[in-house]
Amino acid sequence: MPRTGERGGPQTRARILDVARRLFLERGFDAVTVAEVAREAGVSSVTVFKHFPRKEDLFLDREVDAVELLRSAVRDRAPGVDVPASLRETTLRLVDARHPLSGVDARSIPFLRTVAASPALVARAREIASDLQRILAEELERDPTFEGDRTLLAAFFVAGYRAVLVETAGRLIAGESPSALLDDHRARFERLFVALRSGVAPDRGGREASAG
Structure with a gap:
């Protein structure tokens, strides 16, 4: 069953990005896993990878x-x-x-x-x-x-x-x-x-x- 608020739209993508940037800036990119980003954002890892095929794209998103x-x-x-x-x-x-x-x-x-x-x-x-x-x-x-x-x-x-x-x-x-x-x-x-x-x-x- 999807987690609360887990959707495929731009709001979900933006929330994942915000969480990922915060964690990467606080702890360093290599010290943070995609699973941790997903958990903090309230989505599944599958949803994260749906929006960002690579972990690196969570930070280099421009x-x-x-x-x-x-x-x-x-x-x-x-x-x-x-x-x-x-x-x-x-x-x-x-x-x-x-x-x-x-x-x-x-x-x-x-x-x-x-x-x-x-x-x-x-x-x-x-x-x-x-x-x-x-x-x-x-x-x-x-x-x-x-x-x-x-x-x-x-x-x-x-x-x-x-x-x-x-x-x-x-x-x-x-x-x-x-x-x-x-x-x-x-x-x-x-x-x-x-x-x-x-x-x-x-x-x-x-x-x-x-x-x-």
Whole structure:
């Protein structure tokens, strides 16, 4: 017989996430079992796995948001705006809003510490980056207006974005404040887009952009 309030809807999913985050932040990801999360949330382990196929997805749950942002940057960009420019605008908008995916949200510091302390979460984060790279390359393949190297652009963008996040995460964990490193964080993203523009993407006229 289902436990009290055990349903398959978004409220159940949100409750499971809230409980999982609290337990993982309090005790560390590897010290908490899915059964403990289920018990605290008042659901069965089967229900937890129905919403989150992997334990790691109980903590790294923003992959769907990242996918939607990538797809929107390609599909919904304004006429005359190429993909690198749209990716740049999306990235800097996240930074300016201190979005959790920007890497400079002060509220994310406990999250970053928990990820860094868990080999399982670090490995899952790498898998997610690989998935995002594949999805971006597929979006570019469907875009008839993109004339650059789709595979390289997707690989360089995702790897570069992750490199900026990892560097900033290490500094935040070491005790630097988000405000103190914000300018450098933003500047490193800008250097990433200069590299993308000069290396793998055509300019807006369809010609390969020069390094200068």
